[in-house]
Amino acid sequence: MLSFFKVNDPLRVIFIFILLVIIRLPIWLSDIPLLTEEIHWLTLGAKLAEGKAMYRDVWDNVAPISAGFYWLIAKFFDGSRTAYFIIAAFLTALQSIMFNSMMNRSEAYKQKTFVPGFIYLIASNFSFDFMTLSPTLISLTFLLIGLRSLLRMERTDTEQSILNTGVFFGLASMAYLPSFSFLLMGIFALATFRVSSFQRLFLAFIGFSLVWGSYLIYLYYNQALESFVQASLMSIGWNEHDFIQSWDQILIILGFPLLMFIFGSFRTFSNNAFINYQQSIQQVMLIWVITAIISLIFSIYTTTFQLILFVPAIAFFTAHELLMIRRSLIGEITTAFYTLSLLGIMYATAFGFLPKNLDSPYQDALSQPINGMETLGERVIVFGDDFNYLKGKKLATGYLNWEVCNRFFDQVDSYDEIRSIYNSFEEDMPDAIVDLNGKGEQVLSYLSIIKEQYEKVILDNGAIIYKRKN
Template sequence: MIFFEFICWQTPAVVLRFFRINDPYRLLAVLAVLAILALPFWLSSPGLLLRDLHQFIAGEAVNGGRTLYSEWFDSTPPFAAWTAALLEMCFGRHLPGWNAVGFVLLFLQAAVFGWILIVHRAYNENTYLPALVFAILGVSSFDLVRFSPELFGSLLLLLALHQLFNEIEFRQQAEDVVLRAGFLLGLATLVVFSYWVFFFFAWIALLLYAGLTFRKSVLLLTGFLLPHLVLVTVYFLLDQTQWLSLNFYAANWGWGGKWDINFKSLLVIGGVPSFFFLISIFMLHQEAHFTRYQSQLLQVMFLWLVAAGVQLTLAEARTPTTLITFFPPVTYLISYNLLLIRRKWIANVMLMAMIFGVIVSGQAVLRGYVVTDPYRQMLVKEMPSRVKAKRVMMLAEPVPGLMQVNQQAGFFYDWELSERVWNEPEMLAHALLIHRSFAKSRPDVIFDPYDRFANISGVLPNIFNRYHRDGEYWYQKQTSGIDYTR
């Protein structure tokens, strides 16, 4: 009994002391802790996310030879779509494979951020504690340990942050540092378009703390625009710049959408990290004594926090995963506070309380103890379908339950982008596009609840006459009545 009490009392102290040691092998322990904390989410997964299904479909479209934006009407950024295509080629629709990649990306972010803070001497001691704190924040919600474009894009943001810290710390005469920072930020916008906000964050941070010159400002902008210039050049050579501008740039420009999670659930998920974040701000204001360089890094983190808030308002779909851009500044301040506390037993208790609080709050929301079915707007709702294992074209907003058991055919996925083509099929460009869609990716079934397919009866009669209508669906005449049940 005495031995058991000793172990329980000493475990928190061992955890904090273990991760304060500057030893790269501590990252293996971070990986183990992250796996243990993520395991309950993997064992009690609520189902397929809409985001997962969208990535499956986008990957299948790209692997099927359809060119983004001109032959695949969707606003998904190109790097996100190409990454989805690579994962679809490797794993198909096998979700555990995708989730494993997401887990690795989350761990890489924790490791990279911890390494950045050590390399740039952000604290008075070199420690892997920030990597542990980042990993703890990463298990706040079950969707954070699944693959998402945000996980990939935010990793690029961290690499850009490393370049910014290099410039702030050394004020190097070499101009390639600023160019690389801009290039990484540009790549991040080709994964999550709303990350363009962080370009302005970088420019302001360098202007305030690195004596940014006009020449380096131009280099930062050049690096940022370079990936986009390459993309535009490719589409110019394909003579498809019109569709790139409409279906990617214009479609992604604007304010974001609504939250896809209940607000009460969001408060519970973010409550524990927010509580420790606010405590850290208060304690740092009261107790911390910064060097000039450390003060600059702290201010850069607050600028990042503002940029993350602006990006959140621009995000197309707001889920707990969207909040991952808040992790670096929150991790930085919480870790600073834990290292600053003189009485180590208090720091140990705070660390263990945060771990326990994050786990309990995440599981409470997932299991419906806070509100019933909190993730229903994020999940694919299964529905009985008379069409299964077919190639289906959607002439309406995509029905996730239908696409879960079928493959997307044709060029038209995002109906907001496709509607004009089908409402004006008499235009030569639209008629040619529809004809090419059926020639390249002919559907077995067309889902058409509003009878839009009939619009092409006089323009493309050869295509129209191949199908007959039955309820909300059009079936190919040679296959109608086969392999589907009412």
């Protein structure tokens, strides 16, 4: 396997696509439940497909480019999970090919080879939720394009490449907001590549600002700027960090890839045969890991699909390790061991093939059925942060994400706010109001005319529902 991908043959691209399909087909054909975040994205896309505007009519903190992807899928593919899988697979294959190309063009290794792309592909599958279209995956595509511009600095050192680095890191942050931290990595890396002029370094910030400035102007003219700032930008650091999966659950998934990264980086940095430019790239990829950790800190929640940001660094250093193995047999055995271990962990955790005393690391991330919801109508609003109640439903009103919307309902004693809530209900009356935290009852007490149209129902799990009367 290693010897096959050591050949830098463009035809290896075909094998990348075939291998990706073979690896992911069991997941695609399985009945693994939706992630709760997938319900979130599907619901958001469906609402936007109704003609509603993000941050003006729909209150959520998903970044704009990712929201655009979900809108397109809802509009043209009827919100199909299959579309999420196919687009995610295409982006993963594209990233693998792009990563391999940039490493060969920058001469990061002692030989031109397809091993980095192959390892990138395998590492992109160590968690089954990498296979869905998460904002992190979308953002990573732009980050890699920015990295490609960054690695040209030693060869070209042109203002255009520096500007492009800032532009693509800006686009990455518009797909996944915590990716803004990679701009700092980019500026530091530019300095590493001996771009010592402050004016030139500032070009990266200008490129980043051009992207965001254009979008903010667009929001201003569409009367959505204030809502965007409150819903998305100010959610970073304001909202309480939510661990969808605990650290021990995450380490079950990340443990072996982390060991691969440690072994690969130790082997790479202990070798003194690299030229200065190659050492600079190694330092950049090490900084990449630190920046990915920082992005997790700035995220409003932590879950395993965010770990895909670490894949480029894992692939980079593991490829170095494999290419430095002199005996071909040992290289083949090591490659096979890494491949089978990563895929084995992915399949075992995805399908629950685990020891009896070990719970699935995804048990808190997967959706759970809610008995009784199927009889409560199609359009639902949830007072609370459980997206399970929206599975198979459509969102009524624009109040989707409780972390964003609770500020509206905390001000129900304000005439302007209660009038706004009343208008939202009047325009898009819910068939069911799910009240998980008591706020629903409080709001209805201010909306007496609307409250008369509902009756109180208690589900088997104790959840309070206000069902619209026939």
